[in-house]
Amino acid sequence: MRNIKTLGLLGTGVIGGGWAARALHCGIDVVAADLNPKMEDWIRGAVETAAPALDDLTEGMAMPPKGTLSFTTDSREMAEAADFIQENVPEQLDLKRSALASIADVAPADVIISSSTSGFMPSELQEGMTHPERLLVGHPFNPVYLCPLVEVVGGKETSDAAKQAAKTFYTGIGMHALMVRKEVPGHISDRLQEAMWREILHALNDDIATTTELDASIVYGPGLRWAIMGMNQIYMMAGGEGGAGHFLEQFAPALDWPWSHLKAPELSDEIIDRYVDGTTEQAEGQSIRDMERIRDECLVAIQKVLRKHDMASGATLNNFAQLMQDKQGR
Numbered sequence: 001m002r003n004i005k006t007l008g009l010l011g012t013g014v015i016g017g018g019w020a021a022r023a024l025h026c027g028i029d030v031v032a033a034d035l036n037p038k039m040e041d042w043i044r045g046a047v048e049t050a051a052p053a054l055d056d057l058t059e060g061m062a063m064p065p066k067g068t069l070s071f072t073t074d075s076r077e078m079a080e081a082a083d084f085i086q087e088n089v090p091e092q093l094d095l096k097r098s099a100l101a102s103i104a105d106v107a108p109a110d111v112i113i114s115s116s117t118s119g120f121m122p123s124e125l126q127e128g129m130t131h132p133e134r135l136l137v138g139h140p141f142n143p144v145y146l147c148p149l150v151e152v153v154g155g156k157e158t159s160d161a162a163k164q165a166a167k168t169f170y171t172g173i174g175m176h177a178l179m180v181r182k183e184v185p186g187h188i189s190d191r192l193q194e195a196m197w198r199e200i201l202h203a204l205n206d207d208i209a210t211t212t213e214l215d216a217s218i219v220y221g222p223g224l225r226w227a228i229m230g231m232n233q234i235y236m237m238a239g240g241e242g243g244a245g246h247f248l249e250q251f252a253p254a255l256d257w258p259w260s261h262l263k264a265p266e267l268s269d270e271i272i273d274r275y276v277d278g279t280t281e282q283a284e285g286q287s288i289r290d291m292e293r294i295r296d297e298c299l300v301a302i303q304k305v306l307r308k309h310d311m312a313s314g315a316t317l318n319n320f321a322q323l324m325q326d327k328q329g330r
C-alpha cells in the first residue's frame, strides 16, 4: 500500500470540506479540486470553522503538524498529485461516472479512488473505468471531521487489497471503518435513516406531528441512547433480564400492526412547505454556521464522555490516540 501523504478531493462542497478538515488535522496534505473556482474560499472557510472542534477532540493527543491545503479547478492535476482520492461530487450517477472515469485515466494504478456516494453501489460506478479494482465506496457522515463512521463497500471488481488499504487509511485519520459485506443501494446506515425519514414525511403528511414534535420524539428519547449502544443492544436491555428474547416476545406482534408505512408519501407542495417551514421555525433565526458550532461542541463532548467508557465512537478515539502515540514513538 502507498504511504498516503496527499489526499486528493474531487468536489469540495459540504462533504469535501469535511474530508479536508479531518485529513489536514491528521497531518495529511490535501489537493482539492472543484469545477467552481469560488469553492476555494468555501473550503478554506470550512477547514477554519472545523479547527476548534478538532483541536478540542484531540486535545492531549500526539498529533503531527497539520497538513497543507491547495486548490485547483483541474481535476486531472489533482489526480496526478494524490496518493488516495476521495470523490464528493453531487449524487447523480452520470456525473459521478464521468468525473470518476476522467480521474481514473490519470491517477496511477495503485491510487485508490473512493466515492462518498450516499447510495450508489460501487459496481455502478466502476463500469468502464481504468483499473476498476481500486474503486470503492467510502461513505462518511456529516460532519466528516467529527463523525468517525465510514462505510467501506467494494464492487464486483474491487480488490480485497484496495478495501484493506482504504480501511488502514481511514483508521489512520481517526475513523471507524465499517466493512460492508454486500453492496446494496444506500449501504447500511442510509437505509436505516431513510426508513425513519419516510415515517417523518408520513407524519407530516397525515398531520400527526410538526417537525418540532417529531424531533422532540427523537432527541429526548431514542436519539440520546443511540450514540452509546445502537438500537439492537438498547432493545436487548428493554427486554429486562429476559434480554432480546423477551423483547421479541413482547414487541414482535407490533410488527404486524400498522405502526409504520415503509413506502414514502408523495412529496406534495404541502409536505415540502411543512418540512421546510417547520425546520426554519425550529432554527429560531440561527444561521447554519451557528447551528454547526453548537452541534460540533456537543459532538466533541459526547465523544469525550464515551472515551472514558471506551465505548462506540469513544473507543475509536482511544484507538486513534494510541495510533498517534505509536507513530510519534517510531
Ligand SMILES: NC(=O)c1ccc[n+]([C@@H]2O[C@H](COP(=O)([O-])OP(=O)(O)OC[C@H]3O[C@@H](n4cnc5c(N)ncnc54)[C@H](O)[C@@H]3O)[C@@H](O)[C@H]2O)c1
Binding pocket: 010, 011, 012, 013, 014, 015, 016, 033, 034, 035, 036, 039, 075, 087, 088, 089, 090, 091, 095, 099, 116, 117, 118, 119, 139, 140, 141, 142
Ligand atoms: N451532505 C451530506 O450529508 C452527505 C453525507 C454523506 C455523503 N454525501 C455524499 O457526498 C457527495 C457530495 O455531497 P455534498 O453534500 O458535499 O454536495 P455539494 O453539492 O455540497 O458539493 C458538491 C461539489 O461538487 C462540485 N462538482 C460538481 N461536479 C464536479 C466535477 N465534475 N468535478 C469537480 N467538482 C464537481 C460542485 O461544484 C460542488 O462544490 C454526494 O455523493 C452525497 O451523496 C453527502
